[in-house]
Amino acid sequence: MLAFIIRRLVQSIGVLLAVAFIAFAMFRFVGDPVNQIVSIEASAEERAQIRESLGLNDPFVVQFARYVGRAATLDFGISYQFRQPVTKLLGERMPATLELALVSAVFALVVGIPMGVYTALRRDSWLAKLFQAVSLVGVSLPTFLIGILLIYVFAVTLGWLPSFGRGEVVRLGDWWTTGFLTTSGLRALILPSITLGLFQMTLIMRLVRAEMLEVLRTDYIKFARARGLTRRAINFGHALKNTLVPVITITGLQLGSIIAFAIITETVFQWPGMGVLFLQAVQNVDIPIMAAYLLLIAFLFVVINLAVDLLYAVVDPRLKVTVRAA
Amino acid sequence: MTEPVLSVRDLKVQFVTRRGVLKAIDGVSFDIAPGEVLGVVGESGAGKSVTGSAVIGLIEPPGRIAGGEIRLKGERIDNLAPEAMRRVRGKRIGMIFQDPLTSLNPLYTVGEQLVETIRTHLPLSAGQARRRAIDLLAEVGIPAPDRRIDGYPHEFSGGMRQRVVIALALSAEPELVIADEPTTALDVSVQAQIITLIKRLCAERGTAVMLVTHDMGVIAETADRVAVMYSGRIVEIGPVRDVVKHPLHPYAVGLMGAIPSLETHADRLVQIRGSMPRLSAIPPGCAFHPRCERAFARCAVDRPEPLDRDRRKVACHLYDEAHAEIAS
Numbered sequence: 001m002l003a004f005i006i007r008r009l010v011q012s013i014g015v016l017l018a019v020a021f022i023a024f025a026m027f028r029f030v031g032d033p034v035n036q037i038v039s040i041e042a043s044a045e046e047r048a049q050i051r052e053s054l055g056l057n058d059p060f061v062v063q064f065a066r067y068v069g070r071a072a073t074l075d076f077g078i079s080y081q082f083r084q085p086v087t088k089l090l091g092e093r094m095p096a097t098l099e100l101a102l103v104s105a106v107f108a109l110v111v112g113i114p115m116g117v118y119t120a121l122r123r124d125s126w127l128a129k130l131f132q133a134v135s136l137v138g139v140s141l142p143t144f145l146i147g148i149l150l151i152y153v154f155a156v157t158l159g160w161l162p163s164f165g166r167g168e169v170v171r172l173g174d175w176w177t178t179g180f181l182t183t184s185g186l187r188a189l190i191l192p193s194i195t196l197g198l199f200q201m202t203l204i205m206r207l208v209r210a211e212m213l214e215v216l217r218t219d220y221i222k223f224a225r226a227r228g229l230t231r232r233a234i235n236f237g238h239a240l241k242n243t244l245v246p247v248i249t250i251t252g253l254q255l256g257s258i259i260a261f262a263i264i265t266e267t268v269f270q271w272p273g274m275g276v277l278f279l280q281a282v283q284n285v286d287i288p289i290m291a292a293y294l295l296l297i298a299f300l301f302v303v304i305n306l307a308v309d310l311l312y313a314v315v316d317p318r319l320k321v322t323v324r325a326a
Numbered sequence: 327m328t329e330p331v332l333s334v335r336d337l338k339v340q341f342v343t344r345r346g347v348l349k350a351i352d353g354v355s356f357d358i359a360p361g362e363v364l365g366v367v368g369e370s371g372a373g374k375s376v377t378g379s380a381v382i383g384l385i386e387p388p389g390r391i392a393g394g395e396i397r398l399k400g401e402r403i404d405n406l407a408p409e410a411m412r413r414v415r416g417k418r419i420g421m422i423f424q425d426p427l428t429s430l431n432p433l434y435t436v437g438e439q440l441v442e443t444i445r446t447h448l449p450l451s452a453g454q455a456r457r458r459a460i461d462l463l464a465e466v467g468i469p470a471p472d473r474r475i476d477g478y479p480h481e482f483s484g485g486m487r488q489r490v491v492i493a494l495a496l497s498a499e500p501e502l503v504i505a506d507e508p509t510t511a512l513d514v515s516v517q518a519q520i521i522t523l524i525k526r527l528c529a530e531r532g533t534a535v536m537l538v539t540h541d542m543g544v545i546a547e548t549a550d551r552v553a554v555m556y557s558g559r560i561v562e563i564g565p566v567r568d569v570v571k572h573p574l575h576p577y578a579v580g581l582m583g584a585i586p587s588l589e590t591h592a593d594r595l596v597q598i599r600g601s602m603p604r605l606s607a608i609p610p611g612c613a614f615h616p617r618c619e620r621a622f623a624r625c626a627v628d629r630p631e632p633l634d635r636d637r638r639k640v641a642c643h644l645y646d647e648a649h650a651e652i653a654s
Contacts, residue, residue: 219428226382226423227443227494228416237442238431317478318432 008309012302017068019298023291024067028060030287076292081284086292090274095176096166097266097273101259103189104197109251112201113240116208120216121235131205138202143261147195147268154191162188164270196265200254207250211243218242244315252308256301329400330357331501331534332381337394337404339373339380339558341605348605350376350389352558355632358502363525363535365549365566367542367581369602372555374538378504380404381536382419383411399501417447420495420533422524424507426487430479436463436490437475440497447498462493466523485516489523496527503528504536509544521548542585546570554578557602557613564638574640576618612643620644 034047034056042050051057055066070076076086115135119128155163167184169177179185215221216239224234263275270276274293281289312319339351351373358364366374379385381396383403396404403414415421423429431439440459444450450458456475463471466489479487488508495503505524509517525548528535537549545552546566553563554575562575573579583596600617603609609616615625624643632639633646 219423219425220431222384223421223423223429223491223494224431225384226415226421227446228412228414228498229442229446230412233442233446238434241433242431316433317435318480 005306005310008306012306015302016295016298019295020068020071021064023294024064026287026291027067030285071292071295076295077288079281079289080286081280082286086288089277089289090292090296091175092177093272093274093277095178096271097259097262097275099179100189100192100196100265100271100273101255101262103193104200104258105251105255107193108197108200108204108254112204113208113247115201116205117212117235117240119205120209120212123213135202135205138198139206141198143195143199143264144268146198147191147265150191150195151268161191163191166272192265192269192271195268196258196262200251200258203254204247204251208243208247211246212239215239215242241315245312245319248308248311248315252304252311256297256304259300260297328360331360331362331399332358332536333395333397333400334377334381335395335397337377337380337396338392339376339385339389340392341389343388345606349608350558350605351380353394354555354558354560355394356553356560356563358534358536360501360534361529361532362551363528363537363549365545365552366536366538366555367540367545367552368555369540371602371605373558374540374555375506377555378421378506378536378538381502382415382421382504384415384421413447416443416500417498418501420498420500420503422488422491422495422503422505422508425511426484426491427511429491430487432479435476435478436482440475440490440494443494443497459493459497462497463490465527466490466493466496467519468493484512485520488512488516488520492520492524492527496531496533499531500533502534502536504538506538507540508537509541510539517544524548542570542581546585554581557608558605559613559641560632560639561614561642562638562640563632564636568636568638574635574638574645575614575642576620576644577614612641 034050034054038047038050055063058066074087076090078084079086079089082089115131119131122128151163154161162184165188166179167186167188168182169179169185170181171177179189221234221239224238229238262271262273263279265271266273266275267279274296277289278293280286281293334357335355337351337354338349341348341350354373354377356364366377368374376385376389380391383406385391391404394404395402398414398418403411406414430436434442437456437459440462441452441455444455444458445452448455448458460471460475463475468474468486468489474482479490482490492508495505503524508524509520512520521544524535524537527533537545539545549566551564552566552569553560554569554573554577555561556577562569562573562578569578570582570585573582577598580596580598584598586595598617603613603616609626610629611627612618612621612625612630615621618625622643628643630641630643630646632641635645
């Protein structure tokens with residue numbers, strides 16, 4: 001097990017280095033960084049001086065090594081547009097994005113799994129058919145449209161929930177701000193989370209349904225019935241647990257994309273998260289932020305994948321053996 | 327005679343499909359006495375397994391029990407409510423399936439599955455149930471049961487898993503065990519062990535067994551009585567010695583003739599020409615008549631009812647007194 005984790009960690013570092021390389025390449029090839037820093041009137045001498053002080057005359061490999069070394073200590077340089085450290089900018093906005101992503105993922109799981117189980121067990125009931133129809137809508141409607149529709153119905157027409165922003169936030173520790181502790185913060189979370197999580201929810205529901213139908217046909221479910229176990233024990237203890245391995249895989253991968261693609265939802269709801277920051281950075285060619293964001297997202301994907309692999313072993317004892325042997 | 331454990335009368339099972347109603351079982355009657363082993367044989371699709379599933383109440387839609395009665399110790403069980411029938415399953419009727427590799431849930435240890443079954447049916451604490459589970463595993467011949475109880479199914483071999491399945495089927499001391507092809511998926515070398523084990527455990531407990539198989543060797547060794555099924559009906563039922571040595575029904579004659587024997591020398595085994603009719607195209611009269619070498623006019627129009635012949639019943643016009651002269 002330990003060997004497996006170590007090997008996966010080494011692989012993860014490889015992935016992160018590759019992403020860092022791409023991120024770093026942006027500095028070199030998307031315009032001259034000096035031009036982004038100095039004003040148009042700067043003389044050639046000043047430019048050369050800055051170039052030298054930034055180490056831009058060093059060989060490419062040395063510069064890359066320096067960038068990786070700084071990134072490892074969470075130093076991603078100074079943002080061109082804000083003149084502030086990128087780490088600080090991202091750190092300020094990260095709690096907003098992570099909280100939104102977390103609530104969306106929990107919403108997708110808590111609603112999606114029971115709906116999937118229900119539609120599998122009561123295939124012919126009208127409610128199951130309704131869920132199926134709704135899930136088609138969820139899968140096919142683009143996120144921004146769902147967001148706009150929700151704003152129109154619940155914020156504009158009914159006036160129940162706020163249409164933008166995070167509401168009041170409470171500061172926890174040095175760098176974390178949370179919207180969980182105030183009513184307005186919680187209310188502000190509802191619409192964006194539904195918008196961001198709806199696609200994942202329908203995906204999970206359809207996945208759980210398909211897997212449940214598959215598992216319910218197996219011999220061990222038949223044998224469980226023949227042993228006189230209660231319907232509840234069979235459906236939830238035996239059948240649902242066997243559907244969890246694919247569900248964990250998909251949920252893990254989707255959690256990564258929820259964070260990465262929160263950009264659209266954050267834009268629609270003016271959510272002060274990393275996604276909005278990233279969009280601004282793209283508009284202003286603020287390469288340090290783009291590069292750091294790229295690395296951060298890659299890091300999250302790698303961590304989530306590792307966690308998913310470890311979770312498999314918890315759910316399915318057969319995989320523990322392969323993991324150990326591998 | 328003591329009251330039979332299981333009494334099936336005129337059982338009919340049908341599958342409603344888009345193309346019409348398929349009669350998987352059409353008027354089957356038999357009894358199983360306490361401690362008796364009834365072998366049920368026949369070709370694939372003859373209705374052996376469906377009969378077993380009907381008895382334990384596991385016929386799934388689109389199938390349904392369309393008629394007849396199933397009585398367990400005199401009490402009707404074919405029309406019980408789902409919840410009441412669930413209490414019968416596992417507690418009063420145990421079942422052993424064909425493939426031990428797929429019968430156990432891969433995500434739970436054998437101990438968890440045993441304890442769960444035991445506690446569903448018996449008022450025992452978790453600790454008592456675990457002790458009982460270890461005893462059961464020891465009884466079915468699993469070495470070091472106190473250690474193996476925490477193993478997962480994939481850590482057991484096929485034969486060992488089938489022993490676990492047997493332990494599960496017997497965990498609440500049922501009055502009847504239905505064994506549906508319990509050795510078919512196993513290695514030849516462990517088949518005999520498993521059959522001996524089932525027979526010994528059930529004999530010790532006085533449990534009746536309905537042994538569904540197409541292996542005549544298993545039946546000859548294990549069963550007290552045997553029922554030969556063809557196309558959803560029992561064509562002959564009686565003591566295993568009589569039926570195997572001197573079968574009456576032409577189909578049973580063909581089936582027994584197909585068993586190779588060491589004592590008699592034969593260049594070719596007997597072969598029954600043709601194949602069993604599909605459920606959607608069962609011929610009128612006796613379902614076997616198109617393949618029967620001794621068929622006569624009446625066989626094509628008149629469905630034979632089971633007739634008493636000594637200690638057995640035969641569904642064949644050859645043994646109808648009125649036609650005795652044709653038979654001879």
